[in-house]
Amino acid sequence: MITLLKNARILSMKDDKIIFGDIAVTDNCISYIGDHYEGQTPDRVIDCQQNLLMPGFKDAHAHTAMVFARSAADDLPLHDWLYETIFPMEAQFQSNDIYHLTKLGILEYLTSGITAAFDMYFVPPEIIRASEEMGFRTVILATSDKEPISLLRERYLGYNKENSLISYQLGIHAEYTTSPERIKAVADLAKELHAPTFTHVGETESEVQGCVKRYGKTPLSYLVSQGFFANGGGAFHCNYFTKEEIELCKKLGIYVVTNPGSNVKLASGIAPLVEYQKAGVKLAIGTDGAASNNSLDMFKEMYLASVLQKVSRKDASAMDGFDVLKMATVGSAHVMGLKDADVLEVGKLADIIMIDLQNPAMQPIHNIPKNIVYAGSKDIVKMTMINGKVLYYNHEFFVNEPIASIYENAQRITDRLGKKKC
């Protein structure tokens, strides 16, 4: 199966250059990029009308199924939000709830040009089923400490097949919710498998204070002292790192995955991304879950990743727009282990989006990459292709289920969970 995307502007994200030309996709990979395709007759031709093709965004930190709590508890202090709404709702989950809710989250990813998510949530088999049925790329991050280490090992070895839509990484939810024994056990397993590890860390000031009280160390330092992150990995949120912890990130190859939307809505803080960047720490971006965000929108996250640096440092030149675009594509792909989905290049996975340059927010044309960051919104996503398949085009979904049925299931589940609310 060959799909030809012709007559496009192409931003490979290997650099900030834009070329004019064609991309051919054979099955799930890019088979041609250049001025003019003259290969085998394609099965499908899409005239891009000089709109922009670029790599899809990778959402490097998400809790996809948490769409059930979208706008269920806005404008509440963090403690009330978590303990009086989110936890009581989650406690009511039944079988298949996460499967259905994940599908709704995936629909939203498609509208935002997100072609893969690093999904930290419960019941991996349900997430996998939803992803595969929808044709979406998911990196599972299973952090439930109810799952035995042997199951993690089995899944790690079983799910990480090349070119599959699904892959699997090891982690814990957070230092403050995980026993020292479990932290050590996951760290040991990662060592055995030469695997990176991932967790929430440095999200709030009170988390840091709690860890210092418990262990005499700030959270990242404590985790590292337990062997966690020995093969690198990624830290989510990272609003409060000490200078020593920034050095640890650099030394161990730990990615900082920033989640600015969630952090400002919950008033957790602003990650000092410019400091991380100066220290040579690698950066990526995630949306976090819709419970706290409320949207799964990489345009919002990119915009915030830049402007929050500018305003908090009183420096309009802080955090260059193109650097942010790189974080949301290449950086996020790398932290998720998706090295074959980072840039547009022959042989890479065909996870490609088309940006509508005929949208008024993209006119007139000056600096397209930066303008995507500063004026982009879901409205400029014209196509989302994952693994060589067009799943979203001209505001229409091409998934294996009517979207009305996905909405109905999500609403039914949400109403049931809501009824048990404290």
Place this chain on the structure above:
Amino acid sequence: MITLLKNARILSMKDDKIIFGDIAVTDNCISYIGDHYEGQTPDRVIDCQQNLLMPGFKDAHAHTAMVFARSAADDLPLHDWLYETIFPMEAQFQSNDIYHLTKLGILEYLTSGITAAFDMYFVPPEIIRASEEMGFRTVILATSDKEPISLLRERYLGYNKENSLISYQLGIHAEYTTSPERIKAVADLAKELHAPTFTHVGETESEVQGCVKRYGKTPLSYLVSQGFFANGGGAFHCNYFTKEEIELCKKLGIYVVTNPGSNVKLASGIAPLVEYQKAGVKLAIGTDGAASNNSLDMFKEMYLASVLQKVSRKDASAMDGFDVLKMATVGSAHVMGLKDADVLEVGKLADIIMIDLQNPAMQPIHNIPKNIVYAGSKDIVKMTMINGKVLYYNHEFFVNEPIASIYENAQRITDRLGKKKC
């Protein structure tokens, strides 16, 4: 001409209640709101499929034609941005440039559900021609000090006809760009006409320091001492007000019009909206121009208006989402003098938008008004109706000119302006 919008959810913005029913529009006004319309046969029927009708957003501070500088100078310090890019480009304007560029800005307003803009820019007749041809509602704020006071008087009396698409208000660009004589002359004219006045004020720290140096007073206090704001009006940006100035706003009925997108991108600061609200100051929202923003997107502004308060005050409950929605509709309409376009009610102007609740970001349904603020984007705008006419529907424009021609004109002008850049 009767248009029936049937089978809708309706959020009038008189309160946060949502009812199910129909709205009928006769010519340019709302003629029916209720459970079920049974009046005269409508000329056009739009089935809203239980999507949400609400008042359009009013952009209470804009420089519409500045789309020419969108992404022309991102990530520059404010001084370089203004003096090395914006001013040199503006110096090259030719006749009809503002007319064409305004049309591009209006297209973008339509995609964001913005039904009126408070447009502070040069050459009012060109702005008026663009607005009327597009069917867009514009409140002109002419602040060029090259225009004689007699012309301002003539235009104020001439343009402010009831139910017209065009109205006109008095102002100055800013204290730091205007002579004391001109400030006094505009204040005197406003007194004569019993008119409110408007200006940029308290945008940056250096502006405040400069005014103190010049006049021994902070800018708002100085302006008030010169008779400006004697009949109320509106102040744009307002990041740096003293306690006394907050009291002055309350006392004189001066609206604070916040522009958070522009202020964070240019690193100007965060307006202390919660303090203003506590003091009983009336609030509205504007996008500022695309030169500094880069988009004309009320969803971005509403989101920032809330979350910047939360994160800067370390309080997730700060700045309630519904209050923000009210600022962007009712508050902005009132500061712009559009008292007939504030809420949905029989007799009001038919400036109505339809929000697509079938967009994944709006599912499942919990709190629709707040979720518009926290998860909304241009992507959820299904219809924009102004003065009874549908100008944007299902991502298509219904204006009196092909959008390709609007884009071509804007690009041609922009390329010419750019060539003269220092």
